[in-house]
Amino acid sequence: MDVPPLVLLLCLHTLLLLLHHTRCKTLNTISPTIPLHDGDVLLSENKNFALGFFSPSNSTRRFIGTWYNKSFDHPSDTLMPFMKLGLDWRTGMDWVLTSWRSEDFPGPENFTYRFDPTGYPQIFLCKNAAPLWRTGPWTGLCWSGLFGMSSNYIFNFSFVNDHEEDGRWNELWRTPVEDCDYYMACGPNSNCNPYNADQFRCTCLPGFEPRSPADWFLRDGSGGCIRSPGASTCRSREGFVKVALVKLPDTSRAYVDMGLSLKECEQECLKNCSCTAYTSADERNGGFGCLAGYGDLLDMRTYSNIGQDLYIQVDAAILGTYELTYT
Incomplete structure (x- = not known):
């Protein structure tokens, strides 16, 4: 008989446990x-x-459970080798852990x-x-917020079957690992820096100031930051300040044009009064494509030696108060 395709989704370690039975x-x-x-395994006619x-x-x-013997089209709680995670635009299939x-x-x-297809x-x-x-x-090389994981890494998993490691899983990576990894740890328009324990980890982006100075003084950055009073960012000699080595802000509402250079991206951002920041959409070959953010910039953090450069649009009057690289 053919087994129904979805009774309960199981992971690879479940299959390994089943195969250990001597009468399997x-x-x-x-x-x-x-x-x-x-301990027995019942396979469907097509062995799927x-x-x-x-x-x-x-x-x-x-x-008792049913799982995919080969295609992983409906994942459970574990990402397996060759398993998909994301969205099939043609069929609407959504692979979710x-x-x-x-x-x-x-x-x-x-x-x-799960994969979020909105924006970028x-x-x-x-x-x-x-x-x-x-x-x-x-970014073309890695996910902007996955520290230390890029397309140059190859992961090789193996199962050790002996008395000491029979059926054990070794942890490779986990997240969130620190306060700055949690979504919106410092509220909108701010940057979270976990590396200086003596200072407040939340810093307003160039051209912004704390929404609630009293809460900021008490090291509560959840309210985030707002534009400094009187600031103009709409075709009035505005410019950009570079914020280096950051996880890019939430791109759910971002604009993307892969045909533009970084300089052309800057000019496009200057033309739009709602554009808050821009960067390269792809880091490869020196960077190409335009990724522009609109409205509040959400969920940013600093890294010590990785990350991208993000260019924040600021009022011309305060542009000169910032160094070329903001940290």
């Missing part, structure tokens, strides 16, 4: 005389789906990791659909 065998059919024993019993983590309970309720119970929880695409980690963390946009 692969079946194509079950009947009153050929039952499915604990498998069904069997499992116990997650240290749970004493047994579950969803956390388990606990290590011992495989029911879906309220955390998701990025990936969000959400809790109850509210953003908790994001990757930032793809």
Whole structure:
């Protein structure tokens, strides 16, 4: 018989646990005389789906579940080799990671990791659909907010089957790892810097000041920053200040034109009174394409030796008060 495609989505470690049983065998059919024993795997006719019993983590309970034996079109809580995460524009298929309720119970929880196609695409980690963390946009070399992970890295996973490491998982990377990684840690129009413990981690971007100076003094930056009073950023001798080595702000409402140079991007930003900042859309080959932000700049942070340069539009009257590189 063909197994229904979606009873419960399982991960690779579930399959490994099943295969460890000494009496494990692969079946194509079950009947009153050929039952499915604990540890057996029932495969569909095309071998795309498998069904069997499992116990997650240290749970004493047994579950029966169906998982993809080969295509990973419906991921559960683990990103597997060759598995897709994202959106198929043609079919509308949305590949999303969803956390388990606990290590011992495989029911879906309220955390998701999914691709957001609005504006300039990025990936969000959400809790109850509210953003908790994001990757930032793809820069051509890496995700803007994934520290130390680029297209030059190759990850090789292996399973060790012995008495000491039987079935164990080794943690490769986790996020958020510090306060500045949480979405909007310092509110809008600010930059979060985790590297100087003696100073407040939140800093207003050039041309902005704290929305609530009293809260800022108490090291509460959740209210973020607003334009300095009297500032003009609409065709009145404005200019740009470079903020170096940052995770780019949320690009959900960004404008993208891959045919423009960085200089042309600057000119386009100057023409639009709503344009707040610009940068290269792709870092390769010295940078190309135009990525421009409009309105508030959300969820920025500083890195020590990676990140992109972002050019913030400021009032001409205060342009000279900033150095060429803002830190």
